[in-house]
Amino acid sequence: MTDLSVESTSIPGLLVVRLPVHGDARGWFKENWQRAKMTALGLPDFGPVQNNMSFNAVRGATRGIHTEPWDKFVSVAIGRVFAAWVDMREGDSFGTTYWTEIGPDVAVFVPRGVGNSYQALEDGTVYSYLVNDHWQPGPAYPALHLGDADAAIPWPIPLSSDEAEISEKDQRNPPLAEVTPMKPRRTLILGGNGQLGKALAAALPSADVVTRAELDITDPAAVAAWPWNEYAVVLNAAGYTAVDLAETPEGRRAAWAANALAPALLARAASEHRLTLVQVSTDYVFDGTAGRGIEQSHTEDEPLSPLGAYGQSKAAGDIAVAATPRHYVVRTSWVIGEGNNFVRTMARLAADGISPSVVADQIGRLTFTDTLAAAIVHLVDSGAPYGTYNVTNGGEPTSWQQIAAAVFELVGRSAADVSPTTTEAYFASAVAAGKPISPRPLGSVLSLDKLTATGFTAEAQLDALRRYLG
Incomplete structure (x- = not known):
């Protein structure tokens, strides 16, 4: 024997x-x-x-x-x-x-x-x-x-x-x-109309890219009927990102459907069909008491502590996805890509001769979608151990006010034209105007040590910003 x-x-x-x-x-x-x-x-x-x-x-x-x-x-x-x-x-x-x-x-x-x-x-x-x-x-x-x-x-x-x-x-x-050779299982990108979805599609030109009109991942019947056996990897770049509107009754329901229910349905499909599922998460799953700098950054194993409805819904999605064996939860912050975003808004204000006040007590790093997409592809293709990874651009952490000032300088305005304000003052003005407002984590710096250990080094955020603005 x-x-x-x-x-x-x-x-x-x-x-x-x-x-x-x-x-x-x-x-x-x-x-x-x-x-x-x-x-x-x-x-x-x-x-x-x-x-x-x-x-x-x-x-x-x-x-x-x-x-x-x-x-x-x-x-x-x-x-x-x-x-x-x-x-x-x-x-x-x-x-x-x-x-x-x-x-x-x-x-x-x-x-x-x-x-x-x-x-x-x-x-x-x-x-x-x-x-x-x-x-x-x-x-x-x-x-x-x-x-x-x-x-x-x-x-x-x-x-x-x-x-x-x-x-x-x-x-x-x-x-x-x-004989026509059998092709490998494909990669599916969900949320193809979003900033990250577009960057993933550019990084993976052979992938299938779908929008909500083609597959509503909040619909259990639609998810169950999808031909998952044709795919090996599912990249979920879809989600509800209207942070402040998530504090309204309608927004809260929409946020929980897109950010919690949908990942749970995808996790079930991933388990049943042996898929690798990539879920994109956010710094909003933390309360920001850490994350104030490189020495005080959020690590992947920090307990979740979301402040608002948006962060709570994303935290629930993270927990659901962690239940499927082959998963990557990619946690990021301050995303900048194709379409409307903070950097484009600041560049437009600079061009229009406006001198804005921007919060100076929220600290983090920008994440450009091409960097985020490249990191996701790296994790999947390199066979990095499944689990949670922080992904942002690198370099020294900054405030939103410092980012705005850098944008102004890069487009020919003076950095002094961007004045600092506080999150508390920003909240007060929103409340006075009758707008919904969500609490923000003041510390959003994510540790990149675990990502770096896989062999991926993210470009410094200010270098990426210069490249983004041409």
């Missing part, structure tokens, strides 16, 4: 599992699928949802080469087979082959897009496979002729012999030269 082991093969991701079989005069017993032990040895935690059994009445029954858009864990319950696989995925490994003999003591993990085939070597062979998506009638997937010359599979029982039993359908499968 051998020890449980997992071995790699010539096909990327195709793994051979050696199974201990305990036998005596009565027969044998084995742990055919043991999640904890196998994943500890490197087998993907692929989440099987369906178990299929294929009975082969006589030696020589030959099936394949079939390629489906899900992962498989194949094994033999009774008998022995000669099994062969061909990589049908788009990429450099397309057409790579591997074959081996499988009995009760061997199982094979077959990743999505790798064609599976086998030939029974004994009468009454039972071939078993776990899959991590439900089979549905209708869709056609790549298939390959069992005797393809390029694959050159050495079938123990010649396919031309009377002993080889092959279905008429499998005999009509095409050669490798005529």
